[in-house]
Amino acid sequence: MSLFLQLFTLGLVGMLFTCILYVLFGQLTVRKLRKNPNMKGRLGVEFVSGFDILNVASALSAPQWLRDRISRSTLSYLAPDYQALYENTTLFDRIFARVFWGISTVSTSFMLLLVILDKIGVFD
Amino acid sequence: MSEILLCSQPLSASQLQNTCGISMDALAGLACSSPGTLQAYTPYLMGENTFADRHILTQLNPMPVAKELTHLSLSFGEDNVLALSEITKKLQEYNIGLMGAATSVYTDRIGGFAGAVKNYQDALMEYRAAIKSKSATKALARQKAHAAFERLQIQFQHELNAVTAKIKSNRGTPLTSSQRATNIARSSRNVARLNVTSQVQASDLVRFAKHASFLGNGLAVIDFTSRVGNIHNSYQAGEKWERELFIESSSFALSAYTGLKVAEVGLVLLLAATPAGWVGLILGGALVAGAAAGASMGMNYLVKEHSGDAYDLIMTSLNIR
Numbered sequence: 001m002s003l004f005l006q007l008f009t010l011g012l013v014g015m016l017f018t019c020i021l022y023v024l025f026g027q028l029t030v031r032k033l034r035k036n037p038n039m040k041g042r043l044g045v046e047f048v049s050g051f052d053i054l055n056v057a058s059a060l061s062a063p064q065w066l067r068d069r070i071s072r073s074t075l076s077y078l079a080p081d082y083q084a085l086y087e088n089t090t091l092f093d094r095i096f097a098r099v100f101w102g103i104s105t106v107s108t109s110f111m112l113l114l115v116i117l118d119k120i121g122v123f124d
Numbered sequence: 125m126s127e128i129l130l131c132s133q134p135l136s137a138s139q140l141q142n143t144c145g146i147s148m149d150a151l152a153g154l155a156c157s158s159p160g161t162l163q164a165y166t167p168y169l170m171g172e173n174t175f176a177d178r179h180i181l182t183q184l185n186p187m188p189v190a191k192e193l194t195h196l197s198l199s200f201g202e203d204n205v206l207a208l209s210e211i212t213k214k215l216q217e218y219n220i221g222l223m224g225a226a227t228s229v230y231t232d233r234i235g236g237f238a239g240a241v242k243n244y245q246d247a248l249m250e251y252r253a254a255i256k257s258k259s260a261t262k263a264l265a266r267q268k269a270h271a272a273f274e275r276l277q278i279q280f281q282h283e284l285n286a287v288t289a290k291i292k293s294n295r296g297t298p299l300t301s302s303q304r305a306t307n308i309a310r311s312s313r314n315v316a317r318l319n320v321t322s323q324v325q326a327s328d329l330v331r332f333a334k335h336a337s338f339l340g341n342g343l344a345v346i347d348f349t350s351r352v353g354n355i356h357n358s359y360q361a362g363e364k365w366e367r368e369l370f371i372e373s374s375s376f377a378l379s380a381y382t383g384l385k386v387a388e389v390g391l392v393l394l395l396a397a398t399p400a401g402w403v404g405l406i407l408g409g410a411l412v413a414g415a416a417a418g419a420s421m422g423m424n425y426l427v428k429e430h431s432g433d434a435y436d437l438i439m440t441s442l443n444i445r
Contacts, residue, residue: 009434115422
């Protein structure tokens with residue numbers, strides 16, 4: 001059994017777990033926000049349906065300086081409204097958002113790293 | 125490679141002969157037979173009829189796909205009908221990356237802008253109606269109109285600037301001042317001047333947005349039907365179809381998710397890189413969409429290539445079979 005296959009399986013399981021968290025976060029937190037009239041039009045841009053789930057998770061996990069930076073941008077209407085998000089979520093939602101966003105970022109970048117390493121032939 | 129014919133309305137044999145100069149005998153439907161009349165939004169094969177062609181026809185046959193393709197080919201030219209049948213194979217690789225390409229964000233935004241202008245207009249008309257009937261809800265309606273104006277200003281600043289830049293008026297227009305709008309609504313006998321929507325020269329954009337939405341989720345339908353086809357083939361061949369199901373569904377889910385994730389991170393980078401503005405959005409958006417498509421394709425390739433082995437590894441370590 002090669003090292004690559006072990007790493008790949010690890011990443012695959014991580015990504016599948018991420019997908020499960022994605023659906024859970026969408027159902028538990030974002031669905032609640034979508035129904036909330038105060039949050040109408042404040043969940044950020046939606047490239048494809050379901051994109052707002054990632055928007056919300058990343059807005060709730062972003063550090064203060066990044067939030068300030070984003071709110072000064074001329075394109076800030078593309079991002080969710082953090083203040084409104086904060087007021088309409090519970091502590092559980094915010095912790096869940098960070099857990100989901102953390103796991104998702106780690107596993108996706110791990111898999112993308114594998115894609116790149118595989119492409120340049122490290123495992124051949 | 126034979127040609128595929130699609131139409132947006134039913135055609136009889138004589139109509140087809142008269143308008144396109146095509147004889148009905150040259151066509152074949154899904155059941156390989158020559159059709160009596162052409163149905164709307166149904167693909168037909170023209171010319172030779174090989175197994176590969178029929179496979180493509182099966183993929184194109186589901187209503188949403190065929191409808192999308194018909195609209196696409198009608199709006200982008202008939203030549204593309206042939207090209208589309210070849211492109212479908214390649215489209216599977218793109219997934220979300222391509223869907224998320226600038227068109228969607230544009231569609232969403234323009235649609236939202238038109239909606240906000242319409243809400244504002246409705247609120248103004250309500251205010252006018254309240255004044256005419258001397259209703260007690262006058263103040264409330266006035267407040268509602270102001271609120272709709274505020275929302276329009278905050279969310280669609282850039283579009284409003286583009287639209288009102290050409291308008292020269294000292295007193296302002298309903299689009300630049302809600303005071304002016306409510307004044308007109310109260311005093312003017314001629315309500316036509318209040319038609320905010322006609323002042324918005326965004327109709328071209330809205331029309332474009334409608335075209336752009338032909339792309340979009342339809343691609344996922346094409347992608348997933350072809351993947352289901354692979355699973356079905358493996359089932360019929362008596363292979364381990366569960367393994368194939370695992371490969372196809374994990375590669376679909378993971379490449380789609382990767383596209384989303386890369387687009388999302390790219391968006392944050394784009395937002396952090398001030399001052400971007402519209403030009404930044406278009407250039408940066410193209411970069412982000414490209415990166416998302418690339419990452420999604422890379423992930424699809426990697427997962428398709430190796431997830432079968434990973435499936436075996438997981439199964440043996442869990443002691444199943």
